[in-house]
Amino acid sequence: MNRRNFFGGAALSAVAAASVSRAALAALPEPVFMTKADTAPPLTPETGRPYNPVVTLNGWTLPWRMNQGTKEFHLVAEPVVREMAPGFKAHMWGYNGQSPGPTIEVVEGDRVRIFVTNKLPEHTSMHWHGQRLPNGMDGVAGLTQPAIPVGKTFVYEFVARRPGTFMYHPHADEMTQMAMGMMGFWVTHPKGKHPLIDEVDRDFVFLLNAYDIDPGSMTPKIMTMLDFNLWSWNSRIFPGIDALNVRKGDKVRIRMGNLTMTNHPIHLHGHEFKVTGGDGGPWPMAARWPEVTTDVAVGQMRQIEFLADEEGDWALHCHKSHHTMNAMGHNVPTTIAVDHRGLVKQLQKVMPDYMMMGERGMADMGEMEMPIPDNTAPMMTGTGPYGSVEMGGMFSMLKVRKNQKPGDYTDPGWYKQPTGTQAYAWTGALPAATRPKESGMAVSAESARPGTEVEIRKPSGPMVH
Ligand SMILES: [Cu+2]
Numbered sequence: 163m164n165r166r167n168f169f170g171g172a173a174l175s176a177v178a179a180a181s182v183s184r185a186a187l188a189a190l191p192e193p194v195f196m197t198k199a200d201t202a203p204p205l206t207p208e209t210g211r212p213y214n215p216v217v218t219l220n221g222w223t224l225p226w227r228m229n230q231g232t233k234e235f236h237l238v239a240e241p242v243v244r245e246m247a248p249g250f251k252a253h254m255w256g257y258n259g260q261s262p263g264p265t266i267e268v269v270e271g272d273r274v275r276i277f278v279t280n281k282l283p284e285h286t287s288m289h290w291h292g293q294r295l296p297n298g299m300d301g302v303a304g305l306t307q308p309a310i311p312v313g314k315t316f317v318y319e320f321v322a323r324r325p326g327t328f329m330y331h332p333h334a335d336e337m338t339q340m341a342m343g344m345m346g347f348w349v350t351h352p353k354g355k356h357p358l359i360d361e362v363d364r365d366f367v368f369l370l371n372a373y374d375i376d377p378g379s380m381t382p383k384i385m386t387m388l389d390f391n392l393w394s395w396n397s398r399i400f401p402g403i404d405a406l407n408v409r410k411g412d413k414v415r416i417r418m419g420n421l422t423m424t425n426h427p428i429h430l431h432g433h434e435f436k437v438t439g440g441d442g443g444p445w446p447m448a449a450r451w452p453e454v455t456t457d458v459a460v461g462q463m464r465q466i467e468f469l470a471d472e473e474g475d476w477a478l479h480c481h482k483s484h485h486t487m488n489a490m491g492h493n494v495p496t497t498i499a500v501d502h503r504g505l506v507k508q509l510q511k512v513m514p515d516y517m518m519m520g521e522r523g524m525a526d527m528g529e530m531e532m533p534i535p536d537n538t539a540p541m542m543t544g545t546g547p548y549g550s551v552e553m554g555g556m557f558s559m560l561k562v563r564k565n566q567k568p569g570d571y572t573d574p575g576w577y578k579q580p581t582g583t584q585a586y587a588w589t590g591a592l593p594a595a596t597r598p599k600e601s602g603m604a605v606s607a608e609s610a611r612p613g614t615e616v617e618i619r620k621p622s623g624p625m626v627h
Contacts, residue, residue: 185596190277191226191235196222196260197258199398200404204571211271214361217364218347218367219367220398221265222264223267232273234276234277236277236459238256239281239344240256240277241253241283241477244260244261245398247399247488250539252343252373252397253329255257260397262396266346266348267353268350269353270322270323270325272307272350273319275569279314283312287329288318288333289331291441293422301588302333304334326443327463327465328347328349329347329622345369347417349367358416363568367412367418368417370426370458371421372394374392375391392489400551400555400558401545408563408566409564409566410472410563415467416466417465418461419462420458420461425457425460427480428455428480430454430476432476435454437449440464474577475560476562479557486554487554487555489539
């Protein structure tokens with residue numbers, strides 16, 4: 163963590179879009195900035211009520227200052243450079259050096275004061291998604307407050323009344339500012355024991371977000387509504403997303419918030435979980451049942467809990483298959499089973515760089531060393547112990563190990579399957595295939611009837627053959 167002077171930081175002033183007067187900041191807590199996209203260790207509270215801190219995937223928790231019983235935080239809205247995956251950086255807007263901004267952790271009943279300094283080139287505001295608070299602290303520019311002008315600092319102050327999982331984001335030029343990466347996580351821990359909030363050994367948080375960045379460029383396209391090409395967790399894409407590393411037998415909670423413009427069915431391998439809460443707080447016990455996938459709709463938060471009792475490297479990912487891919491051309495025709503022998507050579511006479519994609523499916527793309535523009539993440543990538551994982555985007559792993567120490571979040575490496583517990587290649591003799599002869603349900607290629615006709619009926623107009 164890099165504590166640097168708010169005025170003296172050369173890197174900060176280089177990106178600063180506006181200057182903030184020294185006098186105006188005299189009473190503010192010194193803002194803390196993060197320069198790396200790594201998963202920071204949990205921030206154990208040194209002051210205030212105790213709680214079990216969360217771990218922000220590829221993120222960090224914002225330190226605070228106690229000021230006469232009030233927890234004071236300082237968020238600085240500013241342009242940032244976010245590394246979305248190794249070798250791929252994006253020009254975003256965020257808070258305190260990163261997108262998303264740091265996680266804010268408080269305890270039920272805490273009085274909280276948050277200073278928000280605007281170093282963007284346009285006005286902004288801050289909305290505290292899901293919180294019970296006075297109307298004038300809700301942060302909707304134009305409705306509950308004037309927008310925070312460029313170079314100014316506004317103060318938000320309220321009591322964190324309800325324990326739960328929350329988010330923060332601007333409510334001013336929202337389309338631009340959220341498409342540029344302005345958002346953050348907020349957790350209000352329960353004060354003492356709560357009948358519906360269990361204590362857990364590991365508590366992970368991340369936001370689901372999406373960007374549209376043309377290959378070879380660095381700035382998200384803010385006009386995109388649906389056709390995003392980068393589906394991320396905390397503005398990171400696989401293989402840039404850290405694994406969730408736990409000890410066998412740990413009770414694990416994962417909290418997710420969705421600030422994209424589509425839903426994400428999040429799927430965990432090898433375990434069943436229960437959804438224990440959402441935006442409105444913890445769910446009653448009767449509303450919890452075993453699941454392996456849960457949909458996180460737009461603007462929603464979900465928290466899932468499970469016992470990590472199976473060792474291994476278990477995939478955790480969005481089940482929309484296009485969301486586990488990185489930037490690609492969506493207009494590529496499907497060429498599976500198209501025999502185009504000879505065609506590529508012909509085409510290369512006029513287009514020397516021409517390449518036919520996906521003759522056998524798209525798996526070749528995961529292994530091919532294709533030339534891609536600088537600063538671009540490969541479409542499907544991430545190498546496991548057995549080759550390409552052929553994934554990108556919203557994909558990571560739950561790594562469960564016997565030997566992971568309590569409180570240790572470091573990556574234990576790849577799981578070594580015990581002998582006899584892994585799928586293997588059959589090397590014995592193959593039996594003669596048995597296929598139904600008369601039914602016509604299944605016809606082997608060798609016995610396919612010659613001259614089979616395909617009839618295509620269009621919704622209107624004549625039948626075509
Ligand atoms: Cu998704």
